[in-house]
Amino acid sequence: MQSTSITKTQLAVMSIAAGVCVANIYYNQPILKDIAHDFNVAESRAGIISVLAQAGYGLGLFFLTPLGDKTDRKKLILTFMGLLVAVLAGTTFIQNFFWLCAFSLLTGLLSVAAQVILPMAAGMDPENRGRNVGIIFTGILVGILSARVFSGLIGEWLGWRWVYGISAVMVIGCMAMVQVSLPNIRGVFEGSYGKLLGSSLLQLKRFPQLRKTALLGALMFGLFCSFWTTLTFHLGGAPFHYGADIIGLFGFIAIGGALLAPVFGKLADKGSPAKAQLFAGLMVLVSIVLIKVLPESVPAFVIAVLLLDVGVQAIQVTNVATIYALDATAHSRINTAYMTSYFIGGALGSFTGLQCWGLGGWDVVTWQLLVWCVLGLAIVIASLYRRDTDSRY
Numbered sequence: 001m002q003s004t005s006i007t008k009t010q011l012a013v014m015s016i017a018a019g020v021c022v023a024n025i026y027y028n029q030p031i032l033k034d035i036a037h038d039f040n041v042a043e044s045r046a047g048i049i050s051v052l053a054q055a056g057y058g059l060g061l062f063f064l065t066p067l068g069d070k071t072d073r074k075k076l077i078l079t080f081m082g083l084l085v086a087v088l089a090g091t092t093f094i095q096n097f098f099w100l101c102a103f104s105l106l107t108g109l110l111s112v113a114a115q116v117i118l119p120m121a122a123g124m125d126p127e128n129r130g131r132n133v134g135i136i137f138t139g140i141l142v143g144i145l146s147a148r149v150f151s152g153l154i155g156e157w158l159g160w161r162w163v164y165g166i167s168a169v170m171v172i173g174c175m176a177m178v179q180v181s182l183p184n185i186r187g188v189f190e191g192s193y194g195k196l197l198g199s200s201l202l203q204l205k206r207f208p209q210l211r212k213t214a215l216l217g218a219l220m221f222g223l224f225c226s227f228w229t230t231l232t233f234h235l236g237g238a239p240f241h242y243g244a245d246i247i248g249l250f251g252f253i254a255i256g257g258a259l260l261a262p263v264f265g266k267l268a269d270k271g272s273p274a275k276a277q278l279f280a281g282l283m284v285l286v287s288i289v290l291i292k293v294l295p296e297s298v299p300a301f302v303i304a305v306l307l308l309d310v311g312v313q314a315i316q317v318t319n320v321a322t323i324y325a326l327d328a329t330a331h332s333r334i335n336t337a338y339m340t341s342y343f344i345g346g347a348l349g350s351f352t353g354l355q356c357w358g359l360g361g362w363d364v365v366t367w368q369l370l371v372w373c374v375l376g377l378a379i380v381i382a383s384l385y386r387r388d389t390d391s392r393y
Contacts, residue, residue, distance in 0.1 A: 006124040006132060013181040014121050015136050017174040018114035019143025021081065024088065024107050024167055025053045026144050029228055030152035030247045031160040033236050038160070039097040043233055047354040049104045050229050051347050056108025058343035061115055061336055066200045068116045068332035069187035074178065077120075080113035081175045088168035092161045114140055115339055119331035120185060122324040133321050141255075141313050148228070148251030156245035188329060200333040200340075207326050207334075213319040214338050216277070216379045218345025223284065223372035224312045225346040226353030230365045233357055239296055253302055254309035273318045274384045280318075281377045283311035288373055292366040315376075316342075 028035065028049045036046035067076055087106045094100045121136045151163045189196055204211050231250065235242045287307035294300035323334050349372065356364040 006121065010181055011121065011132060011135050013177045014117045015139025017178055018117045018136055019139035020170050020174045021084065021111045022114040022140050023143035023147035024084065024111045025057055026147040027151040027163050027167065028053060028104065029232055030148050031155040031163065032232050034155055034160045039100070041097055044354055044358050047229060047350070049101060051350045051354070052101055052104045053108040054225060054343055054347040054350055056105040057111055058340055058347060060109040060112035061340040061343060062200070063197070064109070065112050065115045065339070066196045066333050066336045068119060069189040069330060070196055072184050072186045073116055073120045074182050074184050077113045077116050077178055078175055080110050080116070081171050081178070084110040084113065085168045085171050088164045088171065091164040115335060116332070118320070119324070119335045123328060123331050126328060133324060134317050137317050137320060145251045145254045145309065149249060152245045152247055152249065156243050187332065196333070199330070200336040203330060203334045203337045210323055210326060210334060210337060212379060212383060213323055214341035216376055217316060217319050217338060217342040219372050219376040219379070220284070220312050220315050221342050222345035222349030222352070223369055223376070224308070224349065226349035226365070226372065227308060227369060229350045230353040230357045230362070234362045250301070250305050253305050273322050274380060276318050277315050277380045278384060280311040280314035281373070281380050283307045285373050285377065287311065288366060288369045292370070295362050
């Protein structure tokens, strides 16, 4: 793979562009109640928009991002972003709930430009891979978390349609920065598109470490999405009765956790990822127990949001930095295998959370969050035990 240096300006542009793109998947969460009211549908039915956006992202990860190992990555990023602008602009005029669902799926599909940027940064400076991935991922995390703040405020004061119109303008701005700042880097894979997809799946067979991190990532992101999707309904009802603007501000609290991503990236460069994952997983466990025991306490939710986001993002950054060290010639395909699993987990988490909300409200939601967390911790503990056993021989 072609390798080149990477400047601070390029890192900044990649971080901003990745964050702006991926934010589009999450704009819907604080405004689900508004969308449900506008289209006269039940809240649980409106929640399918969130599931479809994440499912579209998962489909894009599998079918589109592997092209980064075959084509010019800069051109691929600009193509996805240009199509995303068209979909976002169209969303502002939709009057039919079916078409809103379809456009939500397309929004997720084309937001995968962020996942072409991430392996591109990893390949441009292999010696500082963990640090650079951490910086780009900070942009992605800030985009995810600030999306809730942005959409909550805009939705409350201007209406939910303005959220997508303003986002289209921001994506156009990022396209200009990408065009001016980033180099043209072509992948080395020369086979057909079908072989490219097959090779992406082959990466899971090649690397046991990738299989483990993919499953762990899916579980933790499933928990993350289940929490944020149902939090909107919990805070919008008794005893809180918060509007979209206040609900969105909870995302602002979590941005502080996202800023720690480069720290965990540096730790991944130095080794011992499993211990970092265990510590992060325990933080997530504490956050869930807190909101289960104190479901009506605002301070408890503030602390829990911070702990949960720091923990989940720490695991994610450690996972990504680890898998990019497996094979420098297959970054996009490895990223595809991992991130497809990751966002399938997110879509399943959102869907499961919605079903649990319908079955028994916040109490049932928190029980299933505990299940996701315990399964993730079991994988980390098993990995630590296996490594400790291997070191004795």
